[in-house]
Structure formats: C-alpha cells, structure tokens
Amino acid sequence: MRRALDALKEYFGDFAHAVAKGDVWTKLSLLIMGSGFFARGQILKGALVTLLEAGFVTAMGFSGKYVSKLGTLGTVQREEKLDLTTLMKTVNDYDNSLLILLCGIIGILLVFAFILLYIGNVKAAYRLQKRKEEGKPISGEVNELINDKFHVTLLSLPSLGIILVNIIPILFMVCIAFTNYDIDHQPPTYLFTWVGFENFKALFTSSTTVTFGYVFIRILLWTLVWAVLATFTTYFGGILLAKFINDRRTKCKKLWRTLFVVTIAIPQFVTLLLVGKMFSDYGIVNSFCSKIGLTAFLQNIGLVSEGLSYIPFLSKPGWAYVMVVLINIWVGVPYQMLSATGILMNIPQDQLESAKLDGASERQIFWKITMPYMFFVTGPSLITALIANINNFNVIYLLTSDYVTSSMKFANSNAKEVDLLITWLFTLTNDYSNYKMASVIGICVFIICAALTLVSFSRMIAGNREEEFQS
Numbered sequence: 001m002r003r004a005l006d007a008l009k010e011y012f013g014d015f016a017h018a019v020a021k022g023d024v025w026t027k028l029s030l031l032i033m034g035s036g037f038f039a040r041g042q043i044l045k046g047a048l049v050t051l052l053e054a055g056f057v058t059a060m061g062f063s064g065k066y067v068s069k070l071g072t073l074g075t076v077q078r079e080e081k082l083d084l085t086t087l088m089k090t091v092n093d094y095d096n097s098l099l100i101l102l103c104g105i106i107g108i109l110l111v112f113a114f115i116l117l118y119i120g121n122v123k124a125a126y127r128l129q130k131r132k133e134e135g136k137p138i139s140g141e142v143n144e145l146i147n148d149k150f151h152v153t154l155l156s157l158p159s160l161g162i163i164l165v166n167i168i169p170i171l172f173m174v175c176i177a178f179t180n181y182d183i184d185h186q187p188p189t190y191l192f193t194w195v196g197f198e199n200f201k202a203l204f205t206s207s208t209t210v211t212f213g214y215v216f217i218r219i220l221l222w223t224l225v226w227a228v229l230a231t232f233t234t235y236f237g238g239i240l241l242a243k244f245i246n247d248r249r250t251k252c253k254k255l256w257r258t259l260f261v262v263t264i265a266i267p268q269f270v271t272l273l274l275v276g277k278m279f280s281d282y283g284i285v286n287s288f289c290s291k292i293g294l295t296a297f298l299q300n301i302g303l304v305s306e307g308l309s310y311i312p313f314l315s316k317p318g319w320a321y322v323m324v325v326l327i328n329i330w331v332g333v334p335y336q337m338l339s340a341t342g343i344l345m346n347i348p349q350d351q352l353e354s355a356k357l358d359g360a361s362e363r364q365i366f367w368k369i370t371m372p373y374m375f376f377v378t379g380p381s382l383i384t385a386l387i388a389n390i391n392n393f394n395v396i397y398l399l400t401s402d403y404v405t406s407s408m409k410f411a412n413s414n415a416k417e418v419d420l421l422i423t424w425l426f427t428l429t430n431d432y433s434n435y436k437m438a439s440v441i442g443i444c445v446f447i448i449c450a451a452l453t454l455v456s457f458s459r460m461i462a463g464n465r466e467e468e469f470q471s
Contacts, residue, residue, distance in 0.1 A: 011119075012119075015123055022036075025038075025040075026122065026125045029121060029125045033049040033117075033118065034048075035125070036121070036129070037049065037124075037125065040128040042128070056110060060107065062103075063104070063106060066100045066107060067111075069095065071194075072194075073095075073101060073194065074095025076092065076095045077094060077191060078091065078190075079094065094188065095191060096187045096188045097181070097192045098181075098187040098192075102168075102172060109167070109168070109171075173442055173443075174439070176436060177199055177436065177443055178195065178196060178197070178199070179192050179193060179195060180193060180436055182434045182436050183434065199436050199437060200440055203440050203444070204216065209412065211409040211410075212437065214413075215413040216413075216444075219415060219421055219424055220448075223390055223420045223421050224448075226325070226389065226396075227386055227387075227389040227390045228386070230325060230328045230332070230389040231382065231389050233328070233329050234332035234336050235378075235385070237332075238333050238334075238339065239336065239370075241260065241336075241337045242341045244256075245337070245341070246341060246344060246345070257341075260334045260337060261334055263330070263331065264338075269398060272327070272394060272398040273398055275399070276314065276399045276401070279313040280315075280402065281310045281315055282310060286311055289311055290309070295309070298311060314400055315403055315404070320400060320403065320418045323399070328392075340374065343374060347370060355368070383452075383456045386452065387452065387453060390422070391420075393420075393422050393426065396419070397423050397426070400416065403416050404416075414427055414428055414431065414434065421448075425438045425441045
C-alpha cells in the first residue's frame with residue numbers, strides 16, 4: 001500500500017512539476033494538447049493527440065447526458081399516445097436504463113483514459129522541452145514508435161480490444177447485479193434502477209417464496225464436487241490409459257490409441273446429445289436394461305422406485321450425478337491420454353533405471369517418480385481444467401436438458417438439482433430474464449474461480465523443483 005501511495009505521489013508530483021516549470025508551449029498543452037509537440041517539430045504526434053482531444057470532447061457531448069443520469073438510470077417512462085390528428089401513435093422522449101448504464105460506463109472509462117492521456121501528454125511535452133534546453137537531439141516520431149516505444153505501438157490495438165471485449169462487459173455485468181433488472185423491468189418499455197445489495201442479500205436468504213439461499217448453497221456444493229470429480233477422474237484416467245497403451249507388453253498400440261482418439265474427432269455436443277438420448281427414460285439403454293431384467297432387479301433392491309418402468313439415469317438427482325461424471329470420463333479421458341502420452345515419453349530415463357536397480361516395483365515407480373513428474377509438468381493445466389469444469393456448460397446442459405425438478409424450492413428459484421452455477425445463470429437469463437440474480441451468481445463464480453486459481457497455483461507449483469527432474 002505504501003509503495004502504491006508513493007507511486008501515485010510521484011506520478012502527480014511529476015505532472016505538477018511539469019506544469020510549474022514548463023515553458024509557454026508546455027503550459028499551452030493544458031489547453032491544446034498537441035502544442036508542445038508542434039513546437040518541438042513533432043507534427044504527427046501533435047496532430048494525433050489533438051485529434052484525440054477533439055474526439056474526447058465530441059464523445060463526451062454524446063455520452064455526457066448518460067453519465068449525468070447514472071445516479072437514477074432514468075426517470076422518464078416510455079409512453080405511447082394516439083395523435084388524433086394523424087391517427088398515429090407517438091412515443092415520448094423516454095429514458096432507456098440499459099443504454100444509460102452502458103453509455104455511462106463507457107463515458108466514465110473515457111474520462112479516466114483521457115485523464116491519464118492528458119497527464120502523460122503534459123509530462124511528455126515537458127521532457128521534450130528539457131531535451132531541447134539541454135541541446136539533446138529529439139528523435140523522429142516514426143523512429144520513436146518503431147524503436148524506442150515499439151512495445152506501446154504493438155500493444156495498443158490488443159489493449160483496446162481487451163477493454164472493448166472484456167473490461168466493459170465485465171463492468172456492465174457487475175453493475176447489473178446492483179439493479180432490479182428483470183422481466184418486470186425490461187427496457188425500453190420499463191425502467192430499472194439501483195437497489196444496492198438487495199440482490200446479494202436475496203441470494204443468501206431463504207423464505208417461503210424466496211429460496212435462492214437454499215438453492216445456491218446446494219448448487220455451489222454440487223458445482224465444486226462436480227469440478228473435482230470431473231477433473232481428477234479424467235486426469236488419472238488419461239494417465240492410466242496412456243500407461244496401458246504405451247506399456248511394452250500391450251499389443252496393437254496404434255489400434256487402441258485410434259479407438260480412443262476417434263471420440264475427439266466427433267464434436268462434443270454431438271456425442272453428448274446422442275448419449276443423452278441413449279440414457280433417457282425411454283432410450284435404448286433403458287429398453288435393453290428392461291429386457292435383461294436389470295430394471296426389475298434394481299427395483300427389488302430399492303435403487304429404483306416401484307412406480308417407475310425405467311432407470312432414471314438422467315432424470316433423478318442421485319442417478320444423474322453419477323451418470324454425468326461417468327459420461328464426462330468417456331468424453332474427457334482421450335484428451336488427457338494424448339497429453340499424458342507426450343509427458344510420459346519425456347520422463348528422465350536414468351531416474352527410472354536407477355529406481356529399478358534399487359529394487360523399486362512398478363507401483364512404487366509410478367507413485368514416487370511418474371506422478372510427481374506429471375503433477376510438476378501439468379500443474380497449470382490441471383488448475384485450468386478445474387476452473388473449466390466449474391464452468392463446464394456443455395456436459396451438464398446437454399445431458400440434463402430434459403430434466404424436470406420435483407422440488408418446489410428449486411422450482412421457485414428456476415433451478416434444477418443437477419445445475420451448475422453456470423447453467424443456473426444461463427437459465428435465469430435465457431428462460432426467465434432474471435438478469436439481476438444472474439449477474440450476482442456470475443460475480444460469485446468469478447470470485448470462486450479467482451480464489452481457487454490463486455490458491456491452487458501458488459501451492460501446486462510454488463518453488464523451484466526443476467532440479468528434481470533434471471537428468
């Protein structure tokens with residue numbers, strides 16, 4: 001914190017010094033930003049910053065009215081009236097809360113960016129002044145952009161893209177979480193407004209009619225359990241499968257590898273839709289189980305309710321939890337197998353030979369050498385897979401699209417027992433237009449993923465362990 005304060009103090013101190021000690025051209029840069037560059041012969045740069053200044057003034061003329069309404073998100077409701085003279089409907093000059101919020105956020109970002117540009121411009125003009133006073137040459141503009149500040153030139157467009165594609169949508173989503181934007185407050189017909197932390201309170205509160213708190217805890221627990229199971233079953237399954245295929249005693253290695261890789265060639269959503277239909281209540285798998293007497297046997301031991309004529313693979317919570325994990329193993333193991341194959345082939349052979357000479361068994365070699373090496377190499381990708389499974393929309397949504405909850409508490413919150421946070425969020429927005437609660441859930445997902453990433457990354461690959469695996 002102290003370093004940050006010192007950096008800010010130095011940053012604004014340099015600006016104040018430039019204003020105080022600058023000559024007339026540097027001071028004129030406070031009004032016309034390109035003045036300092038024009039005076040030092042850098043016409044192109046001067047024209048560019050002046051155009052940016054003019055663009056900012058123009059943009060603020062458009063977005064300024066939206067920024068001024070951010071506090072209320074609009075007060076004028078949309079109304080239609082029939083003009084008796086023309087017999088046509090007329091619409092009043094109404095406010096659009098969605099447009100106010102979006103353009104207001106963009107306007108604030110523009111102000112922040114312009115302040116940084118403005119301060120940097122004055123400091124740059126002062127540096128040019130000092131170079132001229134000291135008799136030092138002033139480099140050409142093109143040469144400076146290509147050589148001295150090539151990193152700035154190279155990163156300008158990607159940085160702008162990140163702001164437009166990532167930063168603005170994230171800020172917009174965060175702001176929605178503090179509003180009452182839902183199906184009853186849909187622009188442009190209706191306005192929505194700020195409600196503070198009411199949505200967060202609702203997410204962690206349960207009552208007779210509002211059951212978000214009850215549902216959120218259960219979906220969160222299932223999401224975390226699913227992420228761990230889905231990640232580590234495919235991870236260890238892929239390693240064991242790679243070990244099996246690459247073992248010197250295994251015959252027809254290419255055939256085995258091809259059979260499993262074929263699942264990768266088929267688009268995942270096609271596989272999941274097909275498997276979902278196969279395991280549906282009246283699918284081919286249930287027909288087969290009924291004919292061989294498996295359904296009746298499961299009813300006798302109490303795993304299937306007496307009133308059912310099928311095995312509820314994907315229509316009852318307990319069965320569905322198990323099935324989605326097993327199906328995900330089939331879909332995910334081939335990817336891990338390919339990754340593990342490449343890593344296993346690069347394990348230092350001298351360590352394996354030394355272990356065998358010391359009398360280590362295959363199992364000891366696997367757990368003491370192979371797995372530590374795998375964890376070391378695949379640590380970052382394992383963390384990525386864990387976070388990806390928290391947000392694994394395809395597997396859950398496509399396999400359980402026909403699932404209907406029998407719990408009133410889940411139904412009141414527009415959720416299902418098999419939902420992940422990400423599929424619940426999708427349902428709230430796509431089917432029920434409950435954008436406010438979906439935004440709150442989205443923030444929670446972000447916090448969970450960020451926390452898991454930081455903790456896992458720091459613990460799993462902390463320290464320098466490369467020497468342990470060097471040959």
